[in-house]
Amino acid sequence: MLASASSHALLPAAMGNGDPMPSLAPMLKSVNPAVVNISTYTTRNVQQNPLLNDPFFRHFFNVPEQQMRPRQRRTQSAGSGVIIDAGAGTVLTNHHVIDGADEITVALEDGRSFKAELIGSDPDVDIAVLKIEAKNLSEVELADSDKLQVGDFVVAIGNPFGLGQTVTTGIVSALGRTGLGIEGYENFIQTDASINPGNSGGALVNLRGELVGVNTAILAPSGGNVGIGFAIPANMAMASIEQILTHGEVRRGQLGVIIQDLTSELAEAFDIKPGQRGAVVAEVQEDSAADKAGIKAGDVVVEVDGKAVLSSAQLRNAIGLRRVGDKVKLTLLRDGKEKTVKAT
Incomplete structure (x- = not known):
């Protein structure tokens, strides 16, 4: 049965004792403006039929010269990102979101969009840092992800399937996940907050609205969310980000x-x-x-x-x-x- 607009007004806005209903809305109002949608555009050469490389074949079938010119196809993909420094316009996302892109566009919750510059990336951790020239930005505060515990409540915010900003909730279901073969360096936060294609690079925040991780991957035999998603811990991401902002690259130490x-x-x-x-x-x-x-x-x-x-x-x-x-x-x-x- 569908409730009419007038009947919604009759629904309780508070609990029986007069206290307001529990809600994540106040926290999300401060965090959502700092989570962005990222669109990437890539131009690729379309592979030609190998027979066209044969001069005899071209002559025999009188193949026009214009068909020999390399053809190109422009593709678009979508992901997510997080503003971590509003003053500098610094945006954090996954390396695989922007890998190979010719053009990167960052869209804000308020409808504005900006061309982004790639400052640098760390493919081994799957972190990339972008910069946009914009005013009146919001940023997400960073948490100490080493203090996370299994059972802590978390909220995933991103752009799944290109639908636009979407919020899902869950808990930390495991910590220190490795050996998945997804990245070179793995220490994932595992969560049952729904993460789907397009969520990559988006924010995983605690109930205070602090960034605890960067949503990165899903375990999805069926191609969609099955309740097991993975995020890069904020502390791990910052170790790469600080070097990227300083050197434009990561200079990784080795023990030997x-x-x-x-x-x-x-x-x-x-x-x-x-x-x-x-x-x-x-x-x-x-x-x-x-x-x-x-x-x-x-x-x-x-x-x-x-x-x-x-x-x-x-x-x-x-x-x-x-x-x-x-x-x-x-x-x-x-x-x-x-x-x-x-x-x-």
């Missing part, structure tokens, strides 16, 4: 080791207590940062700067997101004893 997960079999072989997590150093490259720090094959890295290392992927992320020249403190297990080293 080959590593693998600490399995139960390896733990038993190294006489390490059951349940210990970490990354086993399989090989140390000569004259590398690890070599100079005194790290040896067989060492088990269990902490980086005081934060526990649970897997080889986590260690790779922790080191790979550091800048060239950064100093790190590594806690190792060697011959059953704990040892601390510092590497540059």
Whole structure:
């Protein structure tokens, strides 16, 4: 049964005790203007029939010369982005949203649209930074994504299927997802807030309206949302953004080791207590940062700067997101004893 406009006025605007109904609307009023729609335009050459490359075929069938000229096709795709610095017009999005684009347009919630300049990108993390020349912009405040917990409420905002700005809600269903083969460096926030094609680059915010992640990928056997989406943590994105804004590119540090997960079999072989997590150093490259720090094959890295290392992927992320020249403190297990080293 459809309610008439007059009947809507009879619906309660407050709970029984007089308190207002719970709503995300006040938070979204401040956040939505900072989430943008991104349109990209790409010109590609259309592949010709290989037979047209044969001079005899062209002569025999009297193929006109104009058919030999390369034809081009202009394609358009849509994604999302987030304004993180209103004064500078800095927009954060995914690298795959703008990859190969000849032209990038950013559209705001208020209807304005601007040509965007690509400042730089980090394909390994799937982050890109754009700049628009515009006044009266809004920005999203950044949260410390390391403080996220499974079960925290989150809101995804973006442009799914090119429909325009759309809001979905859910919770953080898992943290630290790796091994998906989506990006070079993976440490995804997993959420059941609906994320669909076109949401890429959009905002994942907490209930305070702070940016905790950048919506990036979905697990979708059917091609649409099935309740498992992935976002790049805000802290991980900012590690790349700061370098892009400073250098126009990411200058990624390396430790110089080959590593693998600490399995139960390896733990038993190294006489390490059951349940210990970490990354086993399989090989140390000569004259590398690890070599100079005194790290040896067989060492088990269990902490980086005081934060526990649970897997080889986590260690790779922790080191790979550091800048060239950064100093790190590594806690190792060697011959059953704990040892601390510092590497540059």
